[in-house]
Amino acid sequence: MARRASRFVCQACGAVTTRWAGRCEACGEWNTITEEAATEDIMTAATGKTSRTKGRRLALTSLDEPIPEAPRIVTGISEFDRVTGGGLVPGSAILIGGDPGIGKSTLLLQTAAALANRGARVVYVTGEEATAQVQLRARRLGADRSSVGLAAETSVETIIETLQGGPPPALVVIDSIQTLHTSIAEASPGTVTQVRASAQALIRYAKLSGAAVILVGHVTKDGQIAGPRVVEHMVDAVLTFEGDPSHAFRLLRGSKNRFGPTDEVGVFEMTGGGLSEVQNPSELFLGERDISSPGAAVFAGMEGTRPLLVEIQALVAPSRLGTPRRAVIGWDGSRLSMVLAVLEARCGLALSTHDIYLAVAGGLRIAEPAADLAVAAALISSRAGVALPADVVYFGEISLSGRVRAVPHANGRLKEASKLGFRGAIVPPLAGADADGCATSEVALLGDLVHRIAPDGLADDRRGAFSGDD
Incomplete structure (x- = not known):
């Protein structure tokens, strides 16, 4: 009897x-x-052996041939x-993907119901x-009257056979891929x-x-x-649904999209009736x-192409710890x-003997360097005990030399601030033109911001303090 093929x-x-x-x-x-x-198909792909099936000749196309724009199915969300x-x-x-209990199934069920209400077939x-x-x-969720086809199944062959038994649906939701199994493997x-x-089988069906x-x-x-990272390469788009479970806000963020931008963010709020x-x-x-x-x-930050204003909170307290x-x-x-x-090396602000606590309000996570200036302003304000003006926003990147660098999308940030009633903005040099109703004040060095917030001399008289020189 032949030995059964296996792999690790x-x-x-x-x-x-x-x-x-x-x-x-x-x-x-x-x-x-x-x-x-390992089945014969998998062993053939893994070992590079010649397949029994003969290939067919493909017709090649040119890059300059006109192509139609990809159609879109608007879900209603x-x-x-x-x-x-x-x-x-x-x-x-x-x-x-997303953490357990973050609301992935809720989001997809609402999306499926909204699309079904527009007359599309959804499974x-x-x-x-x-x-x-x-x-x-x-x-x-109030979606029980939607004509969504529902099934509980884990066999890929059964799912595909069921889908092929009727007209092709506009949307198929599989919750989740880790629970499925196929007889191929x-x-x-x-x-x-x-x-x-x-x-691979479901993508081929799509x-x-x-x-x-x-x-x-x-x-x-x-x-x-x-699971294997190859799945992320196989699909056309990868979205992550994230948020702090202790807050009601949820963010849908795209990290890959072959048919659209990869930096867009959708904001939802978890309520008793689902996601709004x-x-x-x-x-x-x-x-x-x-x-x-x-x-x-x-x-004044940017989440994708959407300007977003968020509060940054800092607490600087004397520490008795080493x-x-x-x-x-x-x-x-x-x-x-x-x-x-x-702040300590270039501006002479003594912080090495203090506990530092920093938080972004609302459970939002910020990744862009443009938040450096707002973080520094919050730290200086807490250290000096001086409240910042309520109608001023901050954005800018801080270099190691203490200089404040310009960041992209300055006009969009200023317009969002002006729309919400902010009258001023502390920005890097050459940040862009003033938005209507929002006057900008440029700071070239981080020391200038320290002088502006705490003019009564919190900084030590060190060599190079407030100078920003290397």
Whole structure:
């Protein structure tokens, strides 16, 4: 009897080896390599052996040939359509990930119901819940009257056979890809082999039928989508649904999109009746700020192409510890350390003996360097005990020399600030023209900002203080 073919696959990165090892040489993870039975198709792809099927000759096209613009399926959820680039593209595959309980199933069920209400055929397949559980959620969301086809199944072959039994749907939601299994791969559901094979079969169905397929993916403890990274390369768009569970705000962020921009963000608010769209997130994030307290600065940021105003809060308190605390929520801790070092080395502001607490209000996470100036203003305000003006926004990048650098989209930031009633902005030099009703004040050096907020001499008389020289 012939020996059954097998291979060893790393469950963390999907690397294939011919023998077992305790540590994967590709990703460095320990105890992640497991033995899996390999079918002839998988062995052929892995070993590079010649296939029995003869290929066919393709007709080549030229790059300069006119092509029609990709059509869009508008779902009716404007924030979702914004992130996808104006709607779903027929035949596309989208992978959406997020922490457990963040609201992925709620968002997709509302999207499916909204699209079904517009007359499109929508199929929602769940592999984690029973149909009764999904129906109860739909009743709570007020979507139980929508004509969404619902099924609870984990077999990929059964799902595709069911979808092919009627007219091609406009949207197919698979919740989630880690629960599916296919007979092509002899492995447990959720393993690298099963996730890759299941995703490949569903993506092939999307391309052949013209249906848009959304795959829900679990995330790891590091926030990355679980399973092989090759799935992210296979799909047309990768979206992440993120937010702080202690806050009601949720952000849908696109990290890959072959049919639209990759930096768009949709803002939602979790309510008792599901997710509601936030048309003006700046006004919502600034709704409960205390304008009389020191240590609070308003940052005029950009989330994708959308300007967004958010409050940055800082607390500087004397410390009795040998190593003062540094706590950051919603911002990069390494960037905070850099700003603190520049404030102390270039501006002479004594912070090494103080505990530093920094938080972005509303549970939002900021990644762009333009927040440096707002963070510095909040730190200086808290250290000096002086409240910042309530109608002024801040944005700018700080260099290691203490200089303030210009950032892109200055006009969009100023227009958003002016729309919300802000009358001034502290900006880098050459940041752009003034917006109507929002006057700009340029600062070239971080020391200038210290002098402006705390003119009574908090800085030490050190060599190079307030100079910004190297």
